[in-house]
Amino acid sequence: MSTTTEATTDAGQHDLTARVRDAILRGDFAPHQRLIEADLSDRFEASRAAVRTALMNLAGEGLVERLPNRGARVRAISVEEAIEIVEVRMGLEELCARKAAENLSDEDAADLTELREQIRAAARERDLVRYASLNQDMDRRIRDLSGHATATQLLERLLAQSARHQFRLAYHPGRIDQSAPEHIAIIDAVLAREPEAAADATRRHLQGIVALLAGLPL
Incomplete structure (x- = not known):
């Protein structure tokens, strides 16, 4: 061949x-x-x-x-396993956020600023479908900006496994009011080119996801 x-x-x-x-x-x-x-x-x-x-x-x-x-x-992923996946994601996503803040170019900053405004608009309009899509786009951009191929590959696999539970969370009552400011805080820290602040904002966001998952029915 x-x-x-x-x-x-x-x-x-x-x-x-x-x-x-x-x-x-x-x-x-x-x-x-x-x-x-x-x-x-x-x-x-x-x-x-x-x-x-x-x-x-x-x-x-x-x-x-x-x-x-x-x-x-x-394969069915249990809530307990979904929590473990998020806990593993935490270290990897902190790393990517830190690297993204370090690597950010002016062109990337302009794109990320536009995405931040789109997330704000979707949250304000309570457009949950659009909001969920934009969140995925944000996660993807942070991974791309990090330039860390190994972390990106591992995260994509972990995200695929927990996608069903992420979908449940996206439509959880009041979730958008909590997650939108968290996502914007991550973007703001990356835009400010502050690696540790970006990592801290990412960790706080994922800790909130763990707490919410723990309250879901099995």
Whole structure:
């Protein structure tokens, strides 16, 4: 197989893995729901072999679990495990926020300032869908600004595993009034190019998430 063909195959497999991952995170498949290779092959117009590889990739990410002689199913993440994930995220996200404040360019500062105003507007208008999307965008930008590839890879895997609980939190009564100022505090510290303040604001935000998760029904 030529290098070009191999690259095309790898790109296609990555895309299929991403599409199945997105479907799980959207809630198209419920926790513990079996993932039938033939059904997924039809749904995503992919070969059974490609689907099997995608499921193996997602099992490695912790989104899917393989069942002996029974295929695969969506892995359910308990509240206790979600709390542990946030506790692990804390150190990594503090690191990324610190690095983002150190690396911030004037061009990046302008983009981040615009994002801050969009977050404020979505919170003011109580647009929860828009607000949740902007929060994800903020997290992604902080990771990108950090330039820390290892922390970014680990965080993306952890965030994927806890996405369902993050969705529950986004719609928790009064959550937007607490989280919006926390997100803006993180952005302000990065914009001020104050690494320790950015890390502290990030830690306080995630500590609030742990406290809220602890109060969710199991």
